[in-house]
Amino acid sequence: MEQTQSRKACRAVILNVGDELLDGIRTNGHLVWLGEQLARRGVRVLRGSVVRDEAEQIAAEISHAWEEANLIVTTGGMGPTRDDLIRQAVASALGLKLVHNSQAEATLRDRFVRLRREVSPGDLRQCLLPEGAELIPNPRGTSPGIYLSHEGRTLVMLPGPGLELRPMFEEEVIPRLCSCGAACEEEAYVQIRTFGIGAVPLENLVRPHLLPGMTLTFGTHTGIVDARISAGESDACCDRMLDVARKIRDTVGDDFICTGHACLATLLVEQLTAMGSTVALGESCTGGLLASAFTDVPGSSKVLMGSAVCYSNDAKISLLGIPSCIISQHGAVSAECAAAMATAAAEKFGSDYGLSVTGYAGPGGGTEEDPVGTIYFGYASPSGVWTRRVVLVGDRLQVKARAVNTALDWMRRNLNCYGVEDKLHSA
């Protein structure tokens, strides 16, 4: 892409290469990841294409993309094996020679010496670049990326492994795209993350605040509803976007979680860390997934003491010390049991807060009053114990995931409501 081109004209096609993506062996996670990276930088992805490791097919797709986009990002096909064919395909599609890059070879030989591996002819094919292309270093693997400006278009070729591709794109490609004006330096949209409000009511709240030229898209996942507000191609909108987001946040109220992409567990860990408080969990139907959501967050060991995953009634009694009469009188799936589990978790683990989940994840279980999907939550804090009942839809894994997000969101709200009061009680 030439310096003279406007960023606003940047239109991308993403081409993912690999038989495993078409044979049902691997999910194409690169498309969603690159799509988000590019959307954040104001680049519109026109189309995604997934093709086999076949040179002719790859070349045809490159030629096709060359007609419609000015940024083409490819993943895969860059390795040392015989089915890694993207270099030849690109050269043939664009009528460019492949030239050997001696810097690439030196880096590769260095790496192999450290790994105590022999360099094979296949490995050396990774040092070939289309003429005029630039090498993108890959400190995490053997195959460098390729960056080519040609005929007013930019072609970025990335290796397949996510652990190599992602840092390479963030550290090397985004800065190059920004510096040639293809991508914006600033975030191109504001994302309002909510929980507890549907997409339609959220749209009704958000729409009146938008300025002409701003666009609105929605994403929903496991109870979370995101509203993305983009400035589109208007600089005036860009400047006003944060103001608009602030107004929307105030309108949305308690259902507002954050702006951006943070997950509920991350926010809760941050909140508890800032308060200097700790939490312990008592889980039945979520079966460890609530604890796992917390422990996905680096630094969570400072706030999460642990979780008693009590899948059997005996375990609830023996490990958490739930009175057996609560289970026999009210059942293990009940507000009473949830309250006892939250209190017992806080006591047994010696934490400030206790959070519990018990319910029917399905497909078996459930009663007439409490069908499959019914979940009771318990929350114990220095200022009291609360319970809550919800009925969730979906299969077993979806009910587990939605129960986890519902629990995290409920604790977030409780901390917002009662956090200061709790501090006073515990002081």
Added chain:
Amino acid sequence: MEQTQSRKACRAVILNVGDELLDGIRTNGHLVWLGEQLARRGVRVLRGSVVRDEAEQIAAEISHAWEEANLIVTTGGMGPTRDDLIRQAVASALGLKLVHNSQAEATLRDRFVRLRREVSPGDLRQCLLPEGAELIPNPRGTSPGIYLSHEGRTLVMLPGPGLELRPMFEEEVIPRLCSCGAACEEEAYVQIRTFGIGAVPLENLVRPHLLPGMTLTFGTHTGIVDARISAGESDACCDRMLDVARKIRDTVGDDFICTGHACLATLLVEQLTAMGSTVALGESCTGGLLASAFTDVPGSSKVLMGSAVCYSNDAKISLLGIPSCIISQHGAVSAECAAAMATAAAEKFGSDYGLSVTGYAGPGGGTEEDPVGTIYFGYASPSGVWTRRVVLVGDRLQVKARAVNTALDWMRRNLNCYGVEDKLHSA
């Protein structure tokens, strides 16, 4: 597709429609799911394409796919809103009229009466079908699928939500594809699932057993390595495939997990159920994910008593009763602590077996001898206690996931080795 066409000629293109797939909002999980379904039935997917909710672009892709494939499967764009445009796009690409289907309207009105919702003009657009097309019922949503045989090709249009799409494809589409000879009735490949052997050594073991015409592909995920053996287009290979798989299984030995797609936790739950045995877990660095893997499996409540997720040292001492001297002398990340955690889990939960994990998931933690990624496992059975140390690579989430699979695989091996003996000890 006509009856007279051979199944062997079936070549598919998958077209996924939706802005959210290109804006980085949603992962395109449909491609991998449909890819697997079709591969199992001997249909080769040539290409996958993801496009925006734009009628012209969708029509261009349909026309393009019409040139190269004889089966086209689309997802999304079928709903009642203004950006659901696939019906018009298909009609324009193929030069077909859209006709109103009164059966579809009757079904839709019935459904809306039950949901107590008003029928809008947008909802009624879901009753339009390209002329000559067949309705595919959708008991789980408002938008039916569409099945069209035209010009020697088959077009299958599916709604976007996975909970509607998947059963519709399995129950309604696959049988139609089989009956017209486009898909095989039998599984078209055998998948050998392994753990603990790399793809290259596995290929060296598998390759000599293959018959001419058989093809081999590999998939790796979280320590699991799958070898898929396909009969290709030879009927003779089809008949011999199971024999070949059996020989390979015997060659692979203990690293063989199963044929097919079952996950480690499912197999372990089945094995424990068959033995009438129970297990309890003590988790540190996996933080609940090991318990969650078990509890993803319906019926796991019969064999999993629970998990003590002890993220802090205090919790290991207070909840599991690990002697504090073990932690002070050997550290919480040690073989000694893993052994104590496995034994204590089995005791506290009253289970036959105990399985434990303690390690450094990163990014913080680790020592010179035990760097980030070092994991100790403990296994307590009626006939003894064992420990194991591994060093895993990857970021925090990958280390958690790999530690879970390593623990499950290790317990599977131990049950295979010692299961019978354990039975004698506990009898």
